[in-house]
Amino acid sequence: MDDKTSGRNGWKQDPAGVRKNILAVAMAEFAANGLSGARIDEIAAKTNTSKRMIYYYFGDKEGLYGRVLEEAYREVRAGEQELELDHLPPVDALRHLAEFTFDHHNRNPDFIRIVMIENIHHGAYLEKSDLIRSLNAGAIQKLEAICRRGREAGLFRDDVEPLELHWHISALSFFNVSNRATFSHIFGDRLFSADRQQLLKKHLVKMVVGLALI
Amino acid sequence: MDDKTSGRNGWKQDPAGVRKNILAVAMAEFAANGLSGARIDEIAAKTNTSKRMIYYYFGDKEGLYGRVLEEAYREVRAGEQELELDHLPPVDALRHLAEFTFDHHNRNPDFIRIVMIENIHHGAYLEKSDLIRSLNAGAIQKLEAICRRGREAGLFRDDVEPLELHWHISALSFFNVSNRATFSHIFGDRLFSADRQQLLKKHLVKMVVGLALI
DNA sequence: ACGGCTTTGTACGAACCGGTTAATTTCATT
DNA sequence: AATGAAATTAACCGGTTCGTACAAAGCCGT
Numbered sequence: 001m002d003d004k005t006s007g008r009n010g011w012k013q014d015p016a017g018v019r020k021n022i023l024a025v026a027m028a029e030f031a032a033n034g035l036s037g038a039r040i041d042e043i044a045a046k047t048n049t050s051k052r053m054i055y056y057y058f059g060d061k062e063g064l065y066g067r068v069l070e071e072a073y074r075e076v077r078a079g080e081q082e083l084e085l086d087h088l089p090p091v092d093a094l095r096h097l098a099e100f101t102f103d104h105h106n107r108n109p110d111f112i113r114i115v116m117i118e119n120i121h122h123g124a125y126l127e128k129s130d131l132i133r134s135l136n137a138g139a140i141q142k143l144e145a146i147c148r149r150g151r152e153a154g155l156f157r158d159d160v161e162p163l164e165l166h167w168h169i170s171a172l173s174f175f176n177v178s179n180r181a182t183f184s185h186i187f188g189d190r191l192f193s194a195d196r197q198q199l200l201k202k203h204l205v206k207m208v209v210g211l212a213l214i
Numbered sequence: 215m216d217d218k219t220s221g222r223n224g225w226k227q228d229p230a231g232v233r234k235n236i237l238a239v240a241m242a243e244f245a246a247n248g249l250s251g252a253r254i255d256e257i258a259a260k261t262n263t264s265k266r267m268i269y270y271y272f273g274d275k276e277g278l279y280g281r282v283l284e285e286a287y288r289e290v291r292a293g294e295q296e297l298e299l300d301h302l303p304p305v306d307a308l309r310h311l312a313e314f315t316f317d318h319h320n321r322n323p324d325f326i327r328i329v330m331i332e333n334i335h336h337g338a339y340l341e342k343s344d345l346i347r348s349l350n351a352g353a354i355q356k357l358e359a360i361c362r363r364g365r366e367a368g369l370f371r372d373d374v375e376p377l378e379l380h381w382h383i384s385a386l387s388f389f390n391v392s393n394r395a396t397f398s399h400i401f402g403d404r405l406f407s408a409d410r411q412q413l414l415k416k417h418l419v420k421m422v423v424g425l426a427l428i
Numbered sequence: 429a430c431g432g433c434t435t436t437g438t439a440c441g442a443a444c445c446g447g448t449t450a451a452t453t454t455c456a457t458t
Numbered sequence: 459a460a461t462g463a464a465a466t467t468a469a470c471c472g473g474t475t476c477g478t479a480c481a482a483a484g485c486c487g488t
Binding site (some may be wrong): 010033036037113115116117120121122127133136137164166167171172174178179181182185186187190191200203207208 | 248293331332335350379386387392395398413414421
């Protein structure tokens with residue numbers, strides 16, 4: 001990508017690099033300004049390439065947004081894959097998963113913002129992507145395994161449902177990032193110091209485990 | 215407002231009505247399309263009055279958005295005021311408050327969307343409004359009273375904090391509306407039938423009460 | 429009936445912005 | 459080294475959209 005800056009003439013072809021560069025810049029811009037708020041010219045300006053290349057590779061603004069959406073999910077789910085829970089007892093595994101989700105969301109505010117934006121659009125662009133659906137289908141398998149083991153060990157209630165646990169864990173972890181702006185403007189930022197965040201995480205675990213246990 | 219439709223001549227002055235009409239239409243448009251996505255011309259067209267009046271009363275687009283934001287909070291907090299909890303024992307009061315919040319958010323998706331949009335904008339417009347801050351400061355007093363009574367009765371932990379309880383209740387109730395689109399596209403809409411929503415609400419109460427009790 | 433506030437209507441401009449046209453350069457293949 | 463597809467550059471276009479200008483007139487408290 002730096003090849004581009006090396007003089008008026010003498011550029012190198014680098015399709016993959018150009019695409020990647022555009023996607024990265026676009027993700028930041030869409031996350032910052034939303035779909036209609038983001039400006040193609042602004043994205044182009046922050047790129048190592050030109051506006052024309054955006055249209056060359058992504059067709060139009062919505063096409064670009066769609067790819068950004070996919071990339072955002074891909075990156076985040078890739079991070080989640082690294083989690084190894086099978087060797088842990090069910091309760092520990094559940095705690096680990098909840099703690100990881102909480103921290104992971106905290107570390108990826110741009111992903112949270114993209115998902116917020118996509119929800120504003122009623123999931124219209126996510127609907128078009130089979131890739132994302134398949135990516136996420138796997139995301140809940142960890143929870144299914146934990147619940148199965150928990151039930152078999154007689155620890156969890158018979159009617160715990162992985163999907164619902166995922167719902168609660170996501171809610172508390174997601175909201176913790178997504179609504180920080182309005183909440184802190186109204187109630188102060190007391191809840192967002194490092195130690196208070198640790199406490200919130202601890203309570204998240206307590207609530208979720210409490211819901212799963214008999 | 216219907217006065218306006220009753221013929222070319224013979225209109226009545228109704229500043230309050232005109233303002234109200236504009237605000238209602240604008241709220242729907244901003245909730246549907248976001249700040250940059252909403253179109254002033256579109257808002258004007260759906261109004262009983264004209265674009266000229268929007269600028270007459272609200273200055274510019276951002277001014278209009280700011281008033282819509284205030285109005286959204288005002289309406290929702292007004293609904294919450296009606297809740298009477300002082301006569302209930304602490305645990306019942308907490309359950310009632312949580313159930314009410316869950317249902318209330320479910321009933322007011324446009325408010326949820328406005329808050330989502332405002333969070334996308336980092337709360338920049340909410341920051342300008344002292345009104346909203348004072349509106350919401352009162353929203354947590356109910357919870358403070360409940361916690362105080364719960365502690366005095368020896369039912370609640372000494373370190374339960376009203377603000378954190380509010381955080382958890384809000385998270386689960388808010389996310390339940392805000393992220394429905396993406397979640398249901400990925401995992402199906404199993405969780406959103408009437409009876410499953412009742413169950414989620416029940417579990418919300420279980421988790422929050424469980425966190426407050428000793 | 430005076431005068432300020434409110435309302436109507438229309439037309440317009442100027443910036444903005446998504447998207448295109450067209451020409452040029454790289455590079456793998458032969 | 460010829461060739462053609464892929465990649466890249468640069469300038470440009472036309473519709474959209476916020477906001478305003480201008481002109482006129484009706485309502486209503488005092």
